[in-house]
Amino acid sequence: xxxxxxxxxxxxxxxxxxxxxxxxxxxxxxxxxxxxxxxxxxxxxxxxxxxxxxxxxxxxxxxxxxxxxxxxxxxxxxxxxxxxxxxxxxxxxxxxxxxxxxxxxxxxxxxxxxxxxxxxxxxxxxxxxxxxxxxxxxxxxxxxxxxxxxxxxxxxxxxxxxxxxxxxxxxxxxxxxxxxxxxxxxxxxxxxxxxxxxxxxxxxxxxxxxxxxxxxxxxxxxxxxxxxxxxxxxxxxxxxxxxxxxxxxxxxxxxxxxxxxxxxxxxxxxxxxxxxxxxxxxxxxxxxxxxxxxxxxxxxxxxxxxxxxxxxx
Amino acid sequence: xxxxxxxxxxxxxxxxxxxxxxxxxxxxxxxxxxxxxxxxxxxxxxxxxxxxxxxxxxxxxxxxxxxxxxxxxxxxxxxxxxxxxxxxxxxxxxxxxxxxxxxxxxxxxxxxxxxxxxxxxxxxxxxxxxxxxxxxxxxxxxxxxxxxxxxxxxxxxxxxxxxxxxxxxxxxxxxxxxxxxxxxxxxxxxxxxxxxxxxxxxxxxxxxxxxxxxxxxxxxxxxxxxxxxxxxxxxxxxxxxxxxxxxxxxxxxxxxxxxxxxxxxxxxxxxxxxxxxxxxxxxxxxxxxxxxxxxxxxxxxxxxx
Amino acid sequence: xxxxxxxxxxxxxxxxxxxxxxxxxxxxxxxxxxxxxxxxxxxxxxxxxxxxxxxxxxxxxxxxxxxxxxxxxxxxxxxxxxxxxxxxxxxxxxxxxxxxxxxxxxxxxxxxxxxxxxxxxxxxxxxxxxxxxxxxxxxxxxxxxxxxxxxxxxxxxxxxxxxxxxxxxxxxxxxxxxxxxxxxxxxxxxxxxxxxxxxxxxxxxxxxxxxxxxxxxxxxxxxxxxxxxxxxxxxxxxxxxxxxxxxxxxxxxxxxxxxxxxxxxxxxxxxxxxxxxxxxxxxxxxxxxxxxxxxxxxxxxxxxxxxxxxxxxxxxxxxxxx
Numbered sequence: 010x011x012x013x014x015x016x017x018x019x020x021x022x023x024x025x026x027x028x029x030x031x032x033x034x035x036x037x038x039x040x041x042x043x044x045x046x047x048x049x050x051x052x053x054x055x056x057x058x059x060x061x062x063x064x065x066x067x068x069x070x071x072x073x074x075x076x077x078x079x080x081x082x083x084x085x086x087x088x089x090x091x092x093x094x095x096x097x098x099x100x101x102x103x104x105x106x107x108x109x110x111x112x113x114x115x116x117x118x119x120x121x122x123x124x125x126x127x128x129x130x131x132x133x134x135x136x137x138x139x140x141x142x143x144x145x146x147x148x149x150x151x152x153x154x155x156x157x158x159x160x161x162x163x164x165x166x167x168x169x170x171x172x173x174x175x176x177x178x179x180x181x182x183x184x185x186x187x188x189x190x191x192x193x194x195x196x197x198x199x200x201x202x203x204x205x206x207x208x209x210x211x212x213x214x215x216x217x218x219x220x221x222x223x224x225x226x227x228x229x230x231x232x233x234x235x236x237x238x239x240x241x242x243x244x245x246x247x248x249x250x251x252x253x254x255x256x257x258x259x260x261x262x263x264x265x266x267x268x269x270x271x272x273x274x275x276x277x278x279x280x281x282x283x284x285x286x287x288x289x290x291x292x293x294x295x296x297x298x299x300x301x302x303x304x305x306x307x308x309x310x311x312x313x314x315x316x317x318x319x320x321x322x
Numbered sequence: 323x324x325x326x327x328x329x330x331x332x333x334x335x336x337x338x339x340x341x342x343x344x345x346x347x348x349x350x351x352x353x354x355x356x357x358x359x360x361x362x363x364x365x366x367x368x369x370x371x372x373x374x375x376x377x378x379x380x381x382x383x384x385x386x387x388x389x390x391x392x393x394x395x396x397x398x399x400x401x402x403x404x405x406x407x408x409x410x411x412x413x414x415x416x417x418x419x420x421x422x423x424x425x426x427x428x429x430x431x432x433x434x435x436x437x438x439x440x441x442x443x444x445x446x447x448x449x450x451x452x453x454x455x456x457x458x459x460x461x462x463x464x465x466x467x468x469x470x471x472x473x474x475x476x477x478x479x480x481x482x483x484x485x486x487x488x489x490x491x492x493x494x495x496x497x498x499x500x501x502x503x504x505x506x507x508x509x510x511x512x513x514x515x516x517x518x519x520x521x522x523x524x525x526x527x528x529x530x531x532x533x534x535x536x537x538x539x540x541x542x543x544x545x546x547x548x549x550x551x552x553x554x555x556x557x558x559x560x561x562x563x564x565x566x567x568x569x570x571x572x573x574x575x576x577x578x579x580x581x582x583x584x585x586x587x588x589x590x591x592x593x594x595x596x597x598x599x600x601x602x603x604x605x606x607x608x609x610x611x612x613x614x615x616x617x618x619x620x621x622x623x624x625x626x627x
Numbered sequence: 628x629x630x631x632x633x634x635x636x637x638x639x640x641x642x643x644x645x646x647x648x649x650x651x652x653x654x655x656x657x658x659x660x661x662x663x664x665x666x667x668x669x670x671x672x673x674x675x676x677x678x679x680x681x682x683x684x685x686x687x688x689x690x691x692x693x694x695x696x697x698x699x700x701x702x703x704x705x706x707x708x709x710x711x712x713x714x715x716x717x718x719x720x721x722x723x724x725x726x727x728x729x730x731x732x733x734x735x736x737x738x739x740x741x742x743x744x745x746x747x748x749x750x751x752x753x754x755x756x757x758x759x760x761x762x763x764x765x766x767x768x769x770x771x772x773x774x775x776x777x778x779x780x781x782x783x784x785x786x787x788x789x790x791x792x793x794x795x796x797x798x799x800x801x802x803x804x805x806x807x808x809x810x811x812x813x814x815x816x817x818x819x820x821x822x823x824x825x826x827x828x829x830x831x832x833x834x835x836x837x838x839x840x841x842x843x844x845x846x847x848x849x850x851x852x853x854x855x856x857x858x859x860x861x862x863x864x865x866x867x868x869x870x871x872x873x874x875x876x877x878x879x880x881x882x883x884x885x886x887x888x889x890x891x892x893x894x895x896x897x898x899x900x901x902x903x904x905x906x907x908x909x910x911x912x913x914x915x916x917x918x919x920x921x922x923x924x925x926x927x928x929x930x931x932x933x934x935x936x937x938x939x940x941x942x943x944x945x946x947x948x949x
Contacts, residue, residue: 025334051814193897259819261844272819501732
């Protein structure tokens with residue numbers, strides 16, 4: 010049984026400008042426990058919407074028009090069953106994710122007391138243990154969020170996510186607001202914690218370089234659709250979809266000298282009035298006639314990979 | 323596609339504006355204004371002409387058509403007078419608020435943008451003005467210059483200036499922090515241009531909302547001053563004045579004071595309702611928040627998509 | 628060196644910006660936030676200098692000081708040999724322009740694009756029709772269709788807005804452009820577009836850039852030389868090749884290692900200092916980086932290192948090299 014199964018998920022936003030199709034018939038899996046799936050895309054790709062939908066945090070003007078999401082066999086779009094699934098979310102902004110008037114210790118202990126029915130004493134023991142796992146000293150139990158640095162707060166949030174012993178962790182750009190040196194430490198920690206505890210994670214980011222080192226599998230999203238899916242090594246070694254290829258060539262590098270960055274012409278398409286056929290075709294260097302007329306399906310190619318492009322079938 | 327293509331942002335603003343309460347306010351005010359224009363044209367009665375038909379109850383028959391609201395102590399048709407007063411009271415309110423706003427906005431802009439000593443001095447003056455009860459100031463002005471509608475307007479304008487000044491100063495302070503203001507400075511624009519072309523246009527929303535409320539207030543003020551004899555003088559048709567005279571006859575001729583009083587109430591109410599609607603419509607944070615899925619109006623406006 | 632001085636477009640000498648911090652019941656000054664603490668550098672005509680730093684490094688403050696949007700606490704700024712520390716002579720003002728980070732916030736939401744682009748010229752007194760002519764021409768140079776001119780900022784995409792901001796900066800024919808994180812808020816694919824546009828414009832209009840960024844990869848792509856800032860000071864300054872081939876300062880090394888290469892086969896071994904909260908109001912004594920430095924020696928706690936030449940164009944502020 011897959012840890013996460015998404016089938017034909019379509020999510021719309023009602024906005025003054027019209028109906029925004031944020032997710033267009035998305036199907037995706039995280040097959041194994043302990044796997045980290047990277048969800049990568051730019052603005053409007055739908056990656057954050059997907060994260061929020063799974064976490065049940067969509068705003069009022071959003072509507073799940075169709076599809077199903079199953080986590081460890083539990084249908085989480087069914088409000089009666091959904092409560093049984095344990096999904097924890099790590100947001101971008103740790104400061105607002107933490108209650109400013111409670112100490113760190115109290116907030117983490119809360120999770121143990123309410124979710125796992127431990128006694129106060131037991132909860133305290135577990136809290137200290139989990140703080141250790143994220144590299145924070147035990148006296149931090151008495152500190153308040155505003156006394157901590159950004160990186161330390163994010164560690165606390167990770168600790169809380171850990172303590173829930175979740176079926177699935179959704180990390181949505183967890184380090185975008187942090188300096189790059191702090192980011193490196195936090196991500197290394199997150200990965201270590203996830204692997205040590207055999208947790209399953211959906212890692213959402215716009216940064217392909219991070220995906221290369223955090224994830225086992227990768228799904229690339231564009232305009233509300235998954236356009237490519239592969240394991241991480243395959244994706245970077247042999248990207249198939251023209252968008253993935255272009256994206257990789259547009260990243261500036263610290264490790265090598267880049268003579269000329271290749272940029273993608275145009276801008277991301279309107280999600281209210283998307284272009285006909287393949288949504289990427291107006292910007293695609295390899296666009297063919299059929300790309301304008303028909304929508305490509307997500308097809309399976311060698312090595313357990315999926316691509317949505319007429320170049321491949 | 324209709325004649326005028328309104329942008330989706332405008333449509334959304336219209337939906338937020340045209341809430342039931344706001345529509346009611348517009349309807350009431352609209353009706354009053356229309357009657358205020360119509361009645362002077364079609365009423366057979368002269369609002370100033372006295373007659374022997376003194377203190378007749380509403381719907382009593384009269385020489386030309388019925389006295390719809392009855393007559394007053396001098397035999398004048400109350401209905402005619404009440405609607406003649408519309409143009410006077412509204413004009414007075416608009417002029418007063420317009421004057422106060424023009425002065426107050428400039429003070430607030432200058433105070434907020436330049437800060438420092440200028441700001442302190444101006445705001446202290448505003449503090450003094452705002453602490454004076456309007457009525458007392460009106461009495462002082464009347465004592466000095468005589469009791470008249472014009473002087474009452476002056477007094478009310480003076481007391482309203484600090485409200486605009488403070489509002490504008492606050493808005494200026496927050497807009498001043500925006501990046502595009504720093505960018506304007508960087509581009510070499512002078513303070514005057516920044517204040518009037520960059521800050522003011524972005525400060526209109528709270529100003530408009532405040533103004534609808536102040537219009538209501540101005541009417542109450544002016545009516546109140548006329549009530550105590552410091553505003554309009556006989557034989558001018560003006561609601562506050564009519565209230566003043568009419569209250570003596572409350573027991574035997576309730577209609578004399580009630581109808582002018584009702585008009586004041588309705589006009590101020592409608593201004594407040596419209597002001598509330600405007601506030602919701604102009605608040606950028608509320609964009610797209612009306613349950614527009616369910617709003618028939620939204621769907622109708624969207625129907626040509 | 629005489630030759631260098633002649634080609635220097637911008638020069639700063641020991642530039643400092645301190646913000647007083649008030650505390651206590653009677654609000655007296657209890658300390659200073661040393662945002663920029665002694666920056667001396669020379670920018671040659673035609674070069675592109677990247678300034679890299681994390682939060683609190685002072686890089687944005689440095690940009691604002693050079694753009695004359697902030698008054699320095701002490702130190703000097705020279706532009707084309709003229710001392711502009713106290714004020715900029717009228718003729719030179721249009722020659723130094725700045726591009727800000729947030730393309731949405733730096734545009735007036737209630738003004739049409741073209742009106743904002745030509746505003747600097749209108750303020751200078753140029754005739755309207757001439758100004759608007761120039762405006763449309765500039766929009767073309769930055770790759771914007773003229774039918775976008777009458778639109779409002781919210782009708783444009785992020786990339787388009789940033790082009791407008793660049794157009795507004797270029798319309799006064801500047802020689803020196805200070806760019807503060809112009810692509811940080813843009814998607815990767817759009818960032819690449821704008822970076823390439825900036826490179827093209829630099830050649831076309833013979834510009835000199837001070838490019839401020841937190842992203843070392845962008846700094847590498849766009850800069851000829853790179854300056855690394857930490858807590859208000861430049862800790863390393865070198866031409867691009869030398870800096871990345873042979874980084875000297877421990878902070879620079881840490882910074883470089885923190886970036887994951889976009890390739891799962893390549894290793895990612897960040898050697899990153901402890902993220903202890905550093906109080907910018909009372910920075911560490913001696914070398915500011917010493918509490919986090921893996922190579923810290925005893926003397927680093929007490930002695931403030933001075934900038935030294937290691938090679939011709941490679942300068943570093945570290946006791947390891949003194």
